[in-house]
Amino acid sequence: MYYCGKYPIISKTTLAKGIYSFTVEAHEPAEEAHAGQFAMISAPGFQLRRPISICGIDKEHGTLRFVFEVRGKGTKAIASLGEGDSLDIMAPLGNGFRIPEGKRIAVVGGGIGVPPLLGVSSVSGELCTAILGFRDYSRIILTDEFKRNGCETIICTDDGSVGREGMVTFPLAELLEKGETSAVLACGPEPMLKAIVKMCEVYKVPCQVSLEQRMGCGVGACVTCSCLTVRNGKEFYSRVCKDGPVFDSDVLGGDFHG
């Protein structure tokens, strides 16, 4: 079940240069939403809505939080909105993460792939280890909130300016080596996701990844946001919006596997 409507923006903050956090009052969509789903947000003056992942769901207060980065003119137009304006959204859309109950999991995020994992951390709390990678100290977002949710939080930066230097796959390998992790949930740049999927195959740990693609309708109608998947040994295009955005890594095709 999804809704389409205009919902008031009740708070807007800047998390890093060009990265914004919007909270909207949207009772019905918040009631339906779960971690890993997304919204199609209308960009004033543009034809296509922009797919933005849901970062936070507050069912009690009926709010949804979106954290997004200005990537082009459309996201810039959305970022120009503020408190008092309304956000025209279709939400919640797609399949979110399936969070194993009562088991230790790892969430692994890179850059603007981090926000959809925050919702997972609020469900899993102390059972969740968060490995979050950023380009440098200036791009770090949301890490304190993962800690507040009770997660062991490992920060990596490409230049080592904060936390560990290098890729998220190094601490992930150490974690998987311990053998306590029952699932890995990941979102971020495609090369990072591919590395994580291959690593999970080595350690035989189930992995879910959230994919990104240019979208049209957001609800499965236009078949533009495709990604290669495999069924019965045959590759075909699934829809990121409707069949994903979260996929079990073993259904992904292309060069996702080792």
Place this chain on the structure above:
Amino acid sequence: MVDLSVRIAGVDFPNPVIAASGTYGNGECYTELYPISKLGGISCKGMTIEPKLGNPPPRIAETPSGVLNSVGLQNIGVHGFIEYYLPTLKEEGNVIIANVAGATVDDYIAAAEALDASDVDMIELNISCPNVKAGGATWGVTPEGAAEVTKAVRRATAKPLIVKLTPNVTDITVIAKAVEAEGADALSMINTLLGMRIDIRTRRPILKNNMGGLSGPAVFPVAVRMVRQCYKAVQIPIIGMGGISTWEDAIEMMLAGAAAVQMGTAIFKDPCAPLKVVDGIADFMEQNGIKSLSEIVGQCQEW
């Protein structure tokens, strides 16, 4: 209450607003927002006799007042459509139009024969898809090709036959007349205009298919012009489309010569846009004392 109904090729539509092929799936994606019976009809996702994989992504890009796409007719095949989607569509929707494409004339015939035995109300012959290598628009860009496919499908089915035209031609009226002569019951137009965008940083086309079909408000004046030209050239009814996003656009398209309209790209921005157009047309009729939409079709007074 005004009478919004229109009749095209013997088929009655409760209102003149139809969802355009490729933008509405097979009706299953918007049922959470409103009953699809509020639309006059639905033109289903373009289908081929065998399932089709489609083009690699990215398949869509925004352009000034428009959208470029290169889906490439990904679909589950005619038989899959009939089995999985058609029963629900027939139950929940009004006029169901099957949009049919193929690489060869035999493909078109096989698809039309399968659909002839099904419950679809009409067949829309897609000879205008710009995103496939074989078939699609290669048929629609010459009067001979368009006539050949139309003739073959006309023999294969007794269903009312709409032929969907491509705007990527020198003179669209020549194609329109050719398909009319071979037994088309109606025309729908326009399919997308072939376009291209390039990322200036990577120097790569944004679409993996390099080129794609342009739709949205950017193409609306082109569509109005072509509908007008064909209205004056043929006797069969025309379903007008291309960038319609408001009721004013729909009325304008009807004044140009369209007996009904299809909406596509506008649905991405506002899934409820077709319903707003239906309401807007009803208000316009009431305010202007129009009893039937046939009173305005083609009634543009040219200078």
